[in-house]
Every structure is written in C-alpha cells, then in structure tokens.
Amino acid sequence: MPDSSDALVVLDKVNKHFGDLHVLQDIDLTVARGEVVIVIGPSGSGKSTLCRAINRLETIDDGTITVDGRALPQEGKALAHLRAEVGMVFQSFNLFAHKTILENVTLGPVKVKKLPRRQAEDEAMALLERVGVANQAQKYPAQLSGGQQQRVAIARSLAMRPKVMLFDEPTSALDPEMINEVLDVMVALAHEGMTMIVVTHEMGFARKAANRVVFMADGRIHEQATPEEFFTNPRSERAKDFLSKILTH
Ligand SMILES: Nc1ncnc2c1ncn2[C@@H]1O[C@H](COP(=O)(O)OP(=O)(O)OP(=O)(O)O)[C@@H](O)[C@H]1O
C-alpha cells in the first residue's frame, strides 16, 4: 500500500467555471506516490476537466494544484517540462498520423528532453516491446488497430518518464476485444508502482489495480473508498443511483 504521507499530486480547493457552469467545485484530492486512483461518475460531472486541469490543458479559477511539491507553471519551458512529468492518455489516441510509431515515441524525448536520437530510439524500442507492439515500429498509426494505437500512446507518454500518468477513458473508443490488451498494460504499469489517475468505468481494472475510487457528480467529489467498498457498498445516494445504472445496462 502506498504511503499516503508521500503526496505526489495535490489539489486544494480547486474551482473552475465554464461560463455559468461550475464544473469543478472545491475539489480537494491528494494522490500519493505509487497510488492508483480511479475517477468515476456520470457524464458531464467534470472528470475530463479534472484530468485536463492537472496537466494544465485547462486553467483553473482558484485553488492550487501541485505536482511533486511544485505549483503548476503558467506557460513556457516550465510548462513543457510539467507536461513531461504528467503523462496523459486520452480516449482518442492522438498519435501523429504522418509519423511512424517509432517517431511518435521518440519525438518528445528528442525535442523536449534533448535526448540523443540513438538513445531515444533504444528507449522507445524497449517501451514498444513492453507494450507489445515493437514489431509495428516502422508503420504509421493508421496501419495499427485501435488497441495497438492506444498502447503506442501509452509508450509515448512513458518515454517522457512521467512521475504520474493520467488516463481519460483510455478504452472507451475501443472494440471490446481490444479493451483487455490495453487494460493489461495499465495493470502491469500499476503493479510496477506508477502513480496513476484513471477515469474509467472498467470495474475489472478498478478491482485489479486501484487503491481508491473517487466518485464525482456535478463537479464535486461525493465519496471516496476502496474499490471493494465502493462497488459493493456505496454510501451516497448519487453513487448508488449511478452504480445501479452502469451495472444494469
Ligand atoms: N471547453 C468547454 N467549454 C464549455 N463547457 C465545457 C467545456 N468542456 C467541458 N464543458 C462542460 O463541462 C462539464 C464537464 O465536462 P467534462 O468533460 O469534464 O465531463 P466528464 O465527466 O468528463 O463527462 P464524460 O463522462 O461525458 O466524459 C460538461 O457539462 C461539459 O459540457
């Protein structure tokens, strides 16, 4: 079990509006080094906005977000380095269509981290091996299946040696038979000690890999519990209602 005193990501009274919509409301969340946190909740509850705020793809109105003790930088080089420390994998794989798989993975390390190309390629090949797509290295994204592309997207994030990885519904755009190949990579990553914040409704992943489930609705965190507690005995009415919907459809 991770040591909760060793906080890696800390959100303190974070608020954000989109016009009149109060999309993040007084969010307090601390994620310890090595911890795997699942964020779950109805559509529109603010899960993606929360992830994007941690990576500073969205600004916040007030409150603070720190990663490894440092406040999120506003812009420029410091922000590029923060983005390297906070890896993000989206529902749509977002690979560069006109670059090979290998180039997709080496681009960040060469451009942002100034790694020599040869070293970046060696490391990229090792990562592609780890996610099971090393034999696709010279192909272009469109030549790969969705599950393969998503594993490349994970390798591309890992190539920046992030301190924490954010996943926003990484399997929801995939055909059912490809979901597990991506989840298996994520479970392995969790077991290797990566700090992860994962927006997902995949209960199998939650049970195998998560330390904690955070339930969001209407821009607020309504409850937090272990996966076992949350899925078998949710406390809030909102969570009970939500679970009854996802369990029966
Ligand atoms: N750029 C934006 N401008 C205006 N409103 C936005 C913007 N992005 C999101 N919203 C709104 O903020 C709310 C929260 O959106 P968000 O995408 O964070 O929800 P979510 O929990 O990730 O939902 P889903 O499960 O559907 O992915 C929604 O009502 C959404 O319409």
Ligand SMILES: [Mg+2]
């Ligand atoms: Mg979302």
